Amino acid sequence: MKPKIIISTLDAERLETLMASLPERAFPGRDDLDAELARADVVDSKEIPPTVVTMNSTVRFKIKSSSEEFHLRLVYPQDVDVSGGTISILSPVGSALLGLSVGDEIEWPKPGGGMLEVRIEDVTYQPERAGEYGR
DSSP states (O other), X not given: OOOOXXXXXXXXXXXXXXXXXXXXXXXXXXXXXXXXXHHXXXXXXXXXXXXXXXXXXXXXXXXXXXXXXXXXXXXXXXXXXXXXXXXXXXSHHHHHHTTOBTTOEEEEEOTTSOEXXXXXXXXXXXXXXXXXXXX
């Protein structure tokens, strides 16, 4: 059973616009991201709990199969920093992170087959928690 996910109305609107602008098969995992967005609880930005991963949040998470831990900011494709520190919402792990809360775990298909198991360890920065509702 997948954990409950929560996204803000602003993130939902921006992601719907992004998805509509992309060709049908623009990236692997598009159908999975569409399904996640469809099942999300969408709430006003001011109602987002402080432990939820939203767009532009910095999150510490672990890939369970490798025990690798990452500390990355979840961003839109145009905001990816090639020197590191960010992860695109269009990547399998990025799509998996959106809307999860600290302690949540989820399995996510990875390109080329197989599954990734991701666990949220901490949300070290969240725009909504910082009062930055338009970020």
